[in-house]
Amino acid sequence: MEHKQLTELLEQMTLEEKIAQMLQLVVTFFEGSEEDGQITGPMKSLGITAETVNQVGSVLGLSGAAKVIQVQQTHLKNDRLGIPMIFMADIIHGYKTIFPIPLAIGCSWDLDLAEQSAAVAAKEAAVSGLHVTFAPMVDLVRDPRWGRVMESTGEDTYLNSIFARAFVRGFQGEDLKNDVNRVAACVKHFAAYGAGEGGREYNTVDLSERRLREYYLPAYKAALDEGCELVMTSFNTVHGSPATGNRALMRDLLRTEWEFDGVIISDWGAVIELIAHGVAEDEGEAAYLAVQAGIDVEMMTSCYVKHLPELIRSGKVDECLINEAVLRILNLKNKLGLFENPLRGADPEAEREVVYCDEHRAISRELASKSCVLLKNTGVLPLQAELKIALIGPFAQSTDILGPWSWIGAGCNVTPLNQAIQEKISASNVVLAEGSGIDTITDVQIQEAIKVAYQSDVIVLALGESTHMSGEGGSRADITLPAAQLKLITHLKTLDKPMVAILFNGRPLDLHGVHDQVDAVLEAWFPGGEGASAITDILYGEVNPSGRLSMSFPHAVGQIPVYYNHYNTGRPKKESEPDNRYASQYLDIPNEPLFPFGYGLSYTEFEYGEIELSAKVMKPEQPLQVTVTVTNTGKMTGEEVVQLYIRDITGEVVRPMKELKAFIKIMLQPGECREVSFILTEEQLRYHHSDLSFSSDDGEFVVFVGANSRDVVERRFRLIK
Template sequence: MSSTRPLRAAPSRRGVLSGLSLMTIMGVGGPAMSAFAQTARSPHSAQPSAVERHAARIEDLIARMTIDEKAGQLNLLADPFRWRPQNVNPLDGQGDPGRVTAMIRAGQVGSLFNGVGAAMGRTIQRVAVEESRLGIPLLFAADVIHGLKTVFPVPLAEAAAFNPELARRTAQAAALELAASGVHQTYAPMVDVARDQRWGRVVEGAGEDVTLNNLLAAARVRGFQGDEGLDHPDAILATAKHMAGYSAAIGGVEYNTTDMSEQTLRGVFLPPFKAAVDAGCLAIMSAFNDVNGVPASANHELLTEILRDDWNFQGFVLSDYTSEQELVAHGFAEDGRDATRLAIMAGVDVSMVSGLFLQHIPELVRSGAVPMARVDQAVRRVLRTKAALGLFDDPYRGTDPVREQAMVGSQAHYALAREAARESIVMLKNDGDLLPLSKAGQRIALIGPFADDVDNVFGPWTIWGDESRRVALDVGLREAMADPSLLTVTRGSGVEGALDGGIDAAVAAARAADVVVLAIGESQRMSGEAQSRTDIVVPEAQQQLAEAVAAVGKPVVVVLKNGRALALSGAVRNAQAILVTWFLGSETGRGIADILFGDFGPSGRLPVSFPRRSGQQPFYYDRKNTGRPADPNLEEEEYKARYRETPNTALYPFGHGLTYGRIEYGAVELSASELPLNGTLEVAVTVTNRGARAAEETVQLYVHDRVASLTQPGRLLKDFKAVLLQPGQSARVAFDLRPSQLTFINADLESVVEPGLFDVWVAPSAQGGPVATFRVTAPEGQTPVGDQR
């Protein structure tokens, strides 16, 4: 294979309002060029940052390092010293503590991951600082996706809260526990926009919408990294992953190839990474997949031209678990040496687990295949990040067992976990106001494999959760009921298989009850990495259980456990009430009980569209109209963009979620009929609660560009606000819409807004709602880029 690979020149990215990111519009984040300044010190401090103070030391270290020691700083291994569960990742082959100790002493390791614990962290760090030649501290990282000991709802569930501040708070709580447990970095947030619910890792992100992903990416980065600088003892380094296009795997198959237009890549899949960078994120993880034929972990355009040249990212890029080694299996690299060369020259700075950088970089530099300057650049990025984390000032930060015991699993964190759990629940349906249930005098049959289950409350990617404090659904219900003896618990079936006599027992329990709570759905092993599904339905054994229980004729409340949108059918779909409860973490049972019994009203909204059939995947709300749009009000319509068997609409669309109130929307009000390119348009609606109970309504603003130089989605979320309405209360909810929120990526890969007609909805979801129209106009003499049709 040739030692050089031609690179396409990066296109110009000039354009109207191209300098304004969504995060700037929303009032969060800051310029990427000041990322180290933002994260290394408090923004109010006049003192030099840790990076500035140690700049000379970093250059001196680089000058003194051998090429082997430089490669060692770029070598990330699994931590063999501190306990971690097995089967989290494939066999890493590096589990010998003696061997790794010798490597640390020899300067051959820069970072360790997935080891947690203050005391042993100090012991390991002492080897690096006091026994290696240069005394460079190790960086400790961990896969903490939604909590350490205290487990919060999975990220998809938390996205359903439509509350970036909640996401910031739970990330901050996780950071507090991590930072006290000898960990400096987490491999979160995952910011992949997920539009195919067959893909297992939908559960780790914020769903299908770009705006929601942008806001939550920034919020989670700020939560992990804090406001006082990365060297603050409560801060940890966030890692935005997986760059890029990973979630667009063809067929929803894990690790599969992705193939998309540059407009889709830049307009849908890259913005959340930009939002994370703008929020101060200093670590990016490359992806497993290839993008339009070039593997992401050897993709110069992604990792250098866009990330560095366009966004001015200042941190370091690490590969995902052996992703640079997998360039060989992709058929993109000839062997491990070639894979190393391609990855580091594309912009990967740190190699995870494979050991390829340690093995091949010295020879690649000696042969001239990789310039020493590129290796020095990667080492400098790593050392600057270690300095920003305060490791040059205090290499033993986070290694105090007394502080660890005080910070981990506090009551405040469990209270937050319960709050997050109930905010994440989405009520899809509540016919006849079956919910909330009564706490007294009502006989409740709790039926299903998750009725008293504790093994699936945490959700996937929970490694260190405190299993002794898991709260199952039956426990939460009993604690809330005036007479717990009125609750009967019957599993009825397994998750994917029948139980002997299970359905008969469930039917008997249903007959003896006033209402059935049916706890069904996916196990946590059915979501997450490498858990793609061909049919996103409730497993057959549970569906049969639901049909038998429904035939009894008692009111049924379905409580779904799931890590993706599901296609509901039969008795599940027809139940009088349906709650989507995802994987809610440590306080699962109490959070669900809070909603079931009405101590709190449901306020969650779907971050993913629930399809009518599995075969609609990939399915998402911001589809294009096509030249033959189907009328969703017609049952059958030939020669239109639809399936024979079902309308091309969601059963429950993105943004859908009911409350215990009854919310009515008035007409959309516009402050003007035109929006100048240098102006602002107020868009408002009056919402009224006609119900008998208070309700928190999430009011959503959507737009559609009617005519553009490239076809545009039927509608796009641009903003949302939550409003609390007492019974009979009305509120006027207003949004300021700016032209910069109306940009798209045009054929020249420019971010532009074009004059013309726009539809605007202020609605309870992505389907339906009142609509109005306005026109974007250009001031005299101003010609928007791209408007040359």
């Protein structure tokens, strides 16, 4: 349709039909018949009519090509103007082919594979009838107590931004209308949802405007610059106002400053939650605040349909706001090609061939292997196939490794770790014991584990969190492994056998009682459906681990938030003054995280030479070339993530100790050395000043290059403008 035709369609709509377009309902409203109560119950609870359901603009959570086709066709018969619905869902890290959780994908530092994972998810979702995914989540995360860190790519603004772009490219492709294998992306949660106080879900956020713009907003902007079609509001407050009713955030920043003209959708129930926040007295005021803020679609509450008609008739709300919102919704449907093809890519026959196919599973396996991070290794890994291993722990035979938001993914399709290992080596070289549950342990389990361990050369512990311990609503104050699993480790430690810990989890953990007790730690995260096979490839050296942390692991929960790009303070802790009490420090733990951002080991070793700069002075028209020689000094081919950071020594406002600005992944053979070069520009040195202007300052800078944010070589240069 042309824009003129969309406008003409809008003019034909009644007020009630327009407002119904602004409502999103879950699948329950579109299943069965009114007589069996499947529809009438939900309608009554929301206070809406069957007529409203027939006119609704979008559906949440319905998938499966045959079901979508049936519901869409029925809707088109009931809707007076034949306007198709949009089918949306949370396709976060895969549809049925489940990839590692996004935090793990961030640890791959592999943008191409991240884009491929999103493209696979889009293809499977689209052929199953879906049009929009509520992804990517690009919230900056610094507090691992928050369960939804698993859905982000980590603590760094730059890394989050480039992953945001990669995911949007993968989901949307280049032509949504004509490429029915793609879906529209919805970036979330706008804004700063990851900064909730105390790491508690849905909690208050209170940031300065400068900090918001410097660290939390860029990844959302990157997704929109890549063409992301939708934005989802966050549950939290921003500058004292809940995001879903925050006019300054949505209209002034998102619409006016950033010129975003796509659809803004609330999160589930967020409009009516304006009452609980204390900024709306009732549903009518909640509807007023949300529509004034610019929320186009209300998800699963009915404040709009029940109260906007009267607010418009009374003159409190201008109908032009409704027209603008509905036109944006119609435009999205047009971009998806739904007016020409309401069924779009839904195809039951193709669905059977495409969904969970071997090609997609192979990509999942590769990404899982690149997402695992080797945190410790005293030489026990890689394992030799002839060794007898005791595989012990609650995840030894578990299929609960998909992680939160795996939705269509099914445990019956998951290969458990014991099976993957037994397929790799002789089954007679693997002995099994449960050892403990996730958070329970018995004397019988302990004795069985000890008995099995006695028979082995190496103990492999499969430990971690269950899926429900992270994800939405999964905040935890104590982020150590459950006590039952720590007790299991303590008992097995007495056998004095080599121990390897494989961790399945959705957040960085406090690893005391693990890393200090075992000989090797492999952080596998929730690695997806092919994760066990990928882990086995690493354990036996067929894959050399190359994952690097995209979120720091705390030394203790009392440090949180702990992140690499912190400020120095006026009294920094100095190694040269270990007995100085009057410094910014803890008396009982280090300031530094246990494992820093960018950290990860390999089965080989890499050595960095000195940094060479093309000049000692940078000018705006004269970027610097930064060169370093990296050598593989070990005995195995390995992939290294060469990371470049900068520090602005003196700024108009305080600047971080380090900031990631670029990275390059290189593969080196044993003994091979390679020059790695970066181009560093004046633009990369800019930041938000106290007046919120965005520019760089003349002065001295440090450039760091290394294997992580801690272990680096450095050189200084000066910027002169």
